[in-house]
Amino acid sequence: MRSNNIRLNCGITIPILGFGTYSYENDRQTTEQAIQTALQMGYRHFDTAKIYGSEEAVGNALGEAIESGVIGREDIFVTSKLWGSDHHDPVSALKQTLMKLGMEYVDMYLVHWPVKLKPWACSAVPDEQDFDELDLEGTWAGMERCLEMGLCRAIGVSNFSSTKIQQLLQFASVPPAVNQVEMHPMWRQRKLRQICGENRIHVSAYSPLGAPGSFWGSPDVVNNPIIKSIAIKHRATPAQVALRWGLSKGTSAIVKSFNYERMKENMGALDLRLDDNDMLAIERMVERKIMRGDFLVNQTTSPYKSIQDLWDDEI
Numbered sequence: 001m002r003s004n005n006i007r008l009n010c011g012i013t014i015p016i017l018g019f020g021t022y023s024y025e026n027d028r029q030t031t032e033q034a035i036q037t038a039l040q041m042g043y044r045h046f047d048t049a050k051i052y053g054s055e056e057a058v059g060n061a062l063g064e065a066i067e068s069g070v071i072g073r074e075d076i077f078v079t080s081k082l083w084g085s086d087h088h089d090p091v092s093a094l095k096q097t098l099m100k101l102g103m104e105y106v107d108m109y110l111v112h113w114p115v116k117l118k119p120w121a122c123s124a125v126p127d128e129q130d131f132d133e134l135d136l137e138g139t140w141a142g143m144e145r146c147l148e149m150g151l152c153r154a155i156g157v158s159n160f161s162s163t164k165i166q167q168l169l170q171f172a173s174v175p176p177a178v179n180q181v182e183m184h185p186m187w188r189q190r191k192l193r194q195i196c197g198e199n200r201i202h203v204s205a206y207s208p209l210g211a212p213g214s215f216w217g218s219p220d221v222v223n224n225p226i227i228k229s230i231a232i233k234h235r236a237t238p239a240q241v242a243l244r245w246g247l248s249k250g251t252s253a254i255v256k257s258f259n260y261e262r263m264k265e266n267m268g269a270l271d272l273r274l275d276d277n278d279m280l281a282i283e284r285m286v287e288r289k290i291m292r293g294d295f296l297v298n299q300t301t302s303p304y305k306s307i308q309d310l311w312d313d314e315i
C-alpha cells in the first residue's frame, strides 16, 4: 500500500492531502463542523494561519476530537503561519497562535509571505504605509527559536520564490522543511520545484484546484478541457485529476472544501492513478498563474506586490 505521508528533511512526516481552513465567510461553526467531518473522512493535516481567523475553530474542533478519544494529538498534523506584522517576534506570535489553538505545539510553522509589515498591520491587504523592510535573517532566527523552544516540530516558508529560497539558505542554521506555494496544473512551478528538490525542501501546493468559486481564484483549472478529458477517461472528476497531478509530482496539497460531497471527492484523489500520457498532456497545457497573477498583482497596496519574483520564476 502506498503511504499517504511524506518524510521531510527534518525527519517528521506530513500527510500528502491537507485540509484548508481559509474561507472568506470565516463562519466559526461551519469551519468546526467541516473539520469534524474531515476527521471522520480521514483528513489528518489541517492548515490554518493567524490571518485566516480560523485558528480558534481549528483548535476547538480538533480539541474536542482529541478529548473525546476520536483521535490522538500525535495522529494529526497542524500547520499555522506567521503573519507579516509579527516578523519582529515569531516566538510571541506562535505563543498566541497556540493559545488560540489550545495546543502545546504546532507541527509546522511557516513564514506566511516574505513580507514584513508594521506590528499594527493586521489586514490581508495592508496599506502602503504598513510595509516595513524585510529582514529575513532576523525573522528566520525567530523561527529557529520557536523550534528550539519546542513550540513547533518543524519550520518552513510560504510564497518564497527560488531566489528567496536561495537567499534564506545562505544563513539558515535550520533549512526550511516546506515551501507552501500556489500550484496546480496551470501553474506548475517547475523551476521552484527543482530548486526546492535540490535542497530537500518539500513543496506543498495551496489552491491546488485554482480556488474555483472564490473571488481570488478561477474555475479555469476544473473547467479545463484537457483536465476534463483525463477525468472522463478515469471515471474521476476534474478536481481529483488536478489533485493527483500535484501528488504525482511529489508535492502535498492543501485543498479547501466545507461541502460534504466535495470533501469526499477530493479525498478520492488518493485512489486515482494517472498514466504517462495524462501527465504529458498536462505538462503541455498553457500556464496561467491564477491567484497571484490576476487578483493580487493588480492591487497596488498588496503585500503580494513585493513577491513579484514568485510569479516571475521561470517556468
Ligand code: NAP
Residues within 6 Å of the ligand: 019, 020, 021, 022, 023, 047, 048, 112, 158, 159, 180, 181, 206, 207, 208, 209, 210, 211, 212, 213, 214, 217, 222, 239, 240, 254, 255, 256, 257, 258, 259, 262, 263, 265, 266
Ligand atoms: P482550492 O482548495 O483550490 O479551492 C477552494 C475552492 O474550491 C472553494 O471555493 C471550494 O468550495 C471549491 N472546491 C473544493 N473542492 C472542489 C471540487 N471537488 N470541485 C469543485 N470545487 C471545489 O483553493 P484555496 O481555498 O485558495 O486553497 C486551499 C487552502 O490553501 C486554503 O484554505 C488555505 O488553507 C491554503 N492557502 C494558503 C495560502 C498561502 O499563502 N500560504 C494562500 C491561499 C490558500 P466549497 O468549499 O464550497 O467546496
